[in-house]
Amino acid sequence: MGGTCIGTEKLKIGELADITGITKRTIDYYTNIGLLVAERSASNYRYYDPSMIDRLYFIEQRKQEGLSLGEIQHALHHTAYEEIDVQILRLKMQDLEHDVTSLLKQMNEQDKQNIQSIKKNVSPESIALMQSLLLLINT
Numbered sequence: 001m002g003g004t005c006i007g008t009e010k011l012k013i014g015e016l017a018d019i020t021g022i023t024k025r026t027i028d029y030y031t032n033i034g035l036l037v038a039e040r041s042a043s044n045y046r047y048y049d050p051s052m053i054d055r056l057y058f059i060e061q062r063k064q065e066g067l068s069l070g071e072i073q074h075a076l077h078h079t080a081y082e083e084i085d086v087q088i089l090r091l092k093m094q095d096l097e098h099d100v101t102s103l104l105k106q107m108n109e110q111d112k113q114n115i116q117s118i119k120k121n122v123s124p125e126s127i128a129l130m131q132s133l134l135l136l137i138n139t
Contacts, residue, residue, distance in 0.1 A: 010039065010047035020056045027056070035059055035073055061091050 017024045030036045031046065036055060038046035055076070062072045122130075 010049060011052070013038075013046050013048065016048050016052060016056070019053055020060075022056055022060065030056070030059065033069065033073070035069065035076065057091065 011019070013024050013027055016022075016027055020027075027036065027048075028046075031038050036048065036052050036059075038048050038052075040046060058076075059072055062075065063069075067075070
């Protein structure tokens with residue numbers, strides 16, 4: 001079994017940890033207290049359904065919001081999976097919005113640096129000439 005999830009392929013604990021960035025110890029703890037569900041093989045390996053990836057993200061986000069593990073467990077057991085899916089999508093959209101905002105800010109800073117660099121390499125006479133040409137073009 002590879003390190004990536006294809007279709008409904010089950011994941012070993014190490015693979016789940018690699019994908020989510022959450023330690024095997026934490027995943028094991030969550031499994032032991034019932035936050036995550038794992039199947040045991042005949043050789044006692046734990047295998048996780050790929051849906052546990054989103055569930056882990058849901059748990060971690062709720063922890064960041066200050067909920068206790070007991071409160072998270074209650075939310076998981078009393079919230080329909082459809083609602084959890086919507087909440088997970090909202091969290092992913094917030095993360096994406098944050099990433100896009102950050103990227104736009106970096107691009108804006110690079111644009112400012114590029115303009116400054118161009119200004120340093122172009123003589124004042126050339127800048128004046130370009131401005132005059134732009135005025136002629138726009139009239």
